[in-house]
Amino acid sequence: MGESPETQGRQLANEARDRVRFEEEALQLADQVYRVARRLVHSKEEAEDLMQETYARAFRSWRSYTPGTNLRAWLLRILTNLNIDRGRRQQRAPDTTHLEESDYFLYNRLEDDSHDSFDEERVLQRLSQDDIVDALAAVPHDFRDVIVLVDIGEFSYQEAAQILDIPVGTVMSRLHRGRRILKRHLAEATVGGE
Amino acid sequence: MATFDPCAWCEEVLQPYLDRNLTERERVEAQAHLDSCGACAKRYRFEENLRQFVRMAAIEEMDPELKERLASLRTPLL
Numbered sequence: 001m002g003e004s005p006e007t008q009g010r011q012l013a014n015e016a017r018d019r020v021r022f023e024e025e026a027l028q029l030a031d032q033v034y035r036v037a038r039r040l041v042h043s044k045e046e047a048e049d050l051m052q053e054t055y056a057r058a059f060r061s062w063r064s065y066t067p068g069t070n071l072r073a074w075l076l077r078i079l080t081n082l083n084i085d086r087g088r089r090q091q092r093a094p095d096t097t098h099l100e101e102s103d104y105f106l107y108n109r110l111e112d113d114s115h116d117s118f119d120e121e122r123v124l125q126r127l128s129q130d131d132i133v134d135a136l137a138a139v140p141h142d143f144r145d146v147i148v149l150v151d152i153g154e155f156s157y158q159e160a161a162q163i164l165d166i167p168v169g170t171v172m173s174r175l176h177r178g179r180r181i182l183k184r185h186l187a188e189a190t191v192g193g194e
Numbered sequence: 195m196a197t198f199d200p201c202a203w204c205e206e207v208l209q210p211y212l213d214r215n216l217t218e219r220e221r222v223e224a225q226a227h228l229d230s231c232g233a234c235a236k237r238y239r240f241e242e243n244l245r246q247f248v249r250m251a252a253i254e255e256m257d258p259e260l261k262e263r264l265a266s267l268r269t270p271l272l
Contacts, residue, residue: 016271023268030264034256048260055264103208107240120240124247132251150213151245152252157215176209182248 022062026055029072036153037079040145042137050086054079070159077163080145106183106190113191126190135185143178146171151179200227204234208241 003011030051037054038047057078058065065074102108110126111118136144149160150171157175161168204227210216211224228235 019269020271027261027265027268030261031256034260035253038254038256039252044254048257051256051260052263052267056267059267059269103205103241104237106244107237120236121243123240124243127247127251129251132248136248136252148252152249157213172215179209183244186244 018067019062022065023059025071026058026075029075030055032072032153033075033079036076036148039136039148039152040080040083050079050083053082057082073155073159073163076149076153076155080163101180101184101187103180103183105180106187109187109191127186131186131189135182135189138185139178139181143174143181146174147178147182150175201231201234204228204231205237208238211238212242212245
């Protein structure tokens with residue numbers, strides 16, 4: 001038995017209202033999503049393409065979003081999947097074990113390099129924005145993804161694990177290793193290689 | 195028997211400490227050491243500043259045109 005025209009009309013109106021609300025909320029998060037997207041890929045053009053694909057897919061599949069859950073994480077899950085699907089990152093991360101240094105590596109290198117008094121507050125001024133961006137881009141993508149999500153996107157370990165579909169323990173180990181790799185690149189940018 | 199080296203331990207827990215991911219007991223222990231050891235406290239301050247510095251430097255805002263293009267992807271209202 002079919003529903004009455006009034007019931008159907010009300011359902012359509014409700015659905016349209018929910019959809020509009022979803023689209024507005026998703027667009028409000030676009031700035032934050034872009035900040036992460038921009039650092040997941042190398043060029044601005046790639047980031048913009050990825051954003052458009054992500055939003056096109058999100059608007060098509062808005063019904064699969066559960067209201068009240070983290071919409072920013074939901075959007076980034078789509079975005080990271082699209083990024084992987086597009087084969088931008090098919091190469092595996094090289095084994096970076098030998099590249100790793102201790103957590104204090106950058107600090108120690110800067111301290112060794114400073115001839116007079118070492119001011120830990122001001123020493124960072126030696127790094128330019130380009131140094132940071134280049135060093136981050138040089139981190140192998142498996143490690144960079146978690147650094148970008150946690151340290152730039154400010155997602156929790158759990159959220160990053162859900163977005164990337166990997167265990168929380170893997171998020172933590174990649175994050176810890178990735179930050180050490182980043183610091184090694186930053187040391188090279190400021191005081192040069194070994 | 196190896197003796198406990200609080201500075202080495204502090205280096206080990208640097209990242210979970212800054213991520214606020216230590217147990218309360220570990221956090222208190224690390225804090226007590228940091229309060230008494232200038233060398234470790236200095237390194238922790240550096241790492242904290244570095245994280246903030248990286249976050250600020252890595253932020254690049256999107257072009258307003260892109261935002262318009264995203265908005266145009268919305269389902270048209272009937």
